[in-house]
Amino acid sequence: MAADHFSAHAADYARHRPSYPTELFAWLAAQTPGHGLAWDCATGNGQAALALTEHFKRVHATDFSAEQLTQAKPHPCIDYHLAPADASGLAADSCDLVTVAQALHWFCNERHFTEVRRVLKPGGLFAAWTYTLLHGDPELSAIVKDFSVNTVGSYWPPERRWVDLGYRGMPFPCEDIETPDFEIRLDLTLKDVLAYLRTWSSTQGCIKETGVDPCVALGERLKEVWATPDAPKTIVWPITLRCGRIE
Numbered sequence: 067m068a069a070d071h072f073s074a075h076a077a078d079y080a081r082h083r084p085s086y087p088t089e090l091f092a093w094l095a096a097q098t099p100g101h102g103l104a105w106d107c108a109t110g111n112g113q114a115a116l117a118l119t120e121h122f123k124r125v126h127a128t129d130f131s132a133e134q135l136t137q138a139k140p141h142p143c144i145d146y147h148l149a150p151a152d153a154s155g156l157a158a159d160s161c162d163l164v165t166v167a168q169a170l171h172w173f174c175n176e177r178h179f180t181e182v183r184r185v186l187k188p189g190g191l192f193a194a195w196t197y198t199l200l201h202g203d204p205e206l207s208a209i210v211k212d213f214s215v216n217t218v219g220s221y222w223p224p225e226r227r228w229v230d231l232g233y234r235g236m237p238f239p240c241e242d243i244e245t246p247d248f249e250i251r252l253d254l255t256l257k258d259v260l261a262y263l264r265t266w267s268s269t270q271g272c273i274k275e276t277g278v279d280p281c282v283a284l285g286e287r288l289k290e291v292w293a294t295p296d297a298p299k300t301i302v303w304p305i306t307l308r309c310g311r312i313e
Contacts, residue, residue, distance in 0.1 A: 084250045084267055084303060085113055086167065088120075090195070093246060094120035097309065098162040099189045103163050107178075108149050108169035112138035118165065119143040126156055152177035156185045163191050170194040171236065179239035186312040192240055196229050197250055197303035200259075205291035206299065209284070213263070217280050221271035232306040240310030247307040251300035257284035260285050 091114075095101060096279045099251040101122050106115040107126035111134055119141055129135050135146050150154055151166075152172045159230040164182050182192050199214060228236045254262075260281045263269055272280050289295060 073207060081261070082217045083111075083168075083262065084197070086117060086305070087248055088117065089251060090248045090305070090307070091121055092164060094165070094191065094193050094309075098191050100162045103156075103161050104163040104165065105154055105156060105185060105276060107154070107164060107166045107182075108172070109138065109146070110134045110167075110169070112141075112144065112146065114165055114167040115144050116141060116211075116291070118163075118296040122163065125243075126154065126155055126161075127189045130246045152181045154181055154185055158184050159187050161190055162187060163193065165173075168196050170226045171196065171233070174225075174228065176237075181239070182239050183312055188313060189258075190312050192310060192312065193248055193307065194233070194238075195248075195305050195307040196233055196306050198229060200262075200301050200303050202299050202301050203291070204224075206288065209291065210259075210263070210285050213284050213287075214266075214268070217284070218266065218272045219270035221268040221275070221286075223267055226267065231245070233308050238308060238310060240312055241311050243311065245307045245309050248307060250303040250305065252301050254301045255298050256285065256288055256292045256295035257305045259288070259301065260296075 083167060083203070103124045103126060104118045104122040106112075106118060106125055106127045109115045109129045110131075112127055113165065115125045115127035122244065123143065125141075125144045127138070127144050128147045128151075130148065130150045132148055133150060138146055147155060164186055186192065200210060263284065264279070264281050269280060
């Protein structure tokens, strides 16, 4: 089972993690053989599961964190279940699509991949994506990168390296297909950005070990390049998407 890095701050995670672009889900739906059932594995607070309801009749959403699931918004087309990534509870050959949003790096192992192959219909699609380090204007981007590497870098769990690599070289259960480029683009205030950075597993690890919130000092640094902190800046997260079909 993957380590639990987010239950302790599940409410903040739900409030401050960015949502994914609608174009991503429209593209995924266009690649699937049918639109009856999608399994959103490691759903967290259900961000991806909710978006999938626009394209699939039913969404089976699982997570091994009860605290995360308490933050999920109910929807008549979503069934939320407390379950690990290798035990969906679904019938064999039942899914048109399996998604893992911002989480596969925590459990990219053969147990999960065996479950993916079991539940997907022939020709069904497996899709996993992650967003990499946020960026804005050059000065802001440089400060956030320095924070990630030099302030909280030693607190990143080892599995997080796959995110920095854009999932390149990470184990995958099927042959990759070509995918378009997607990104998350939001207008955020300085307060919003700091709230998001506090949801990082590394930031939480630093706070737990040292008792000091490193985002306080980071906020002072960012004020130097954020002339009006209450005025939003455009923040972008590039998305890395890997997809493959189960034959």
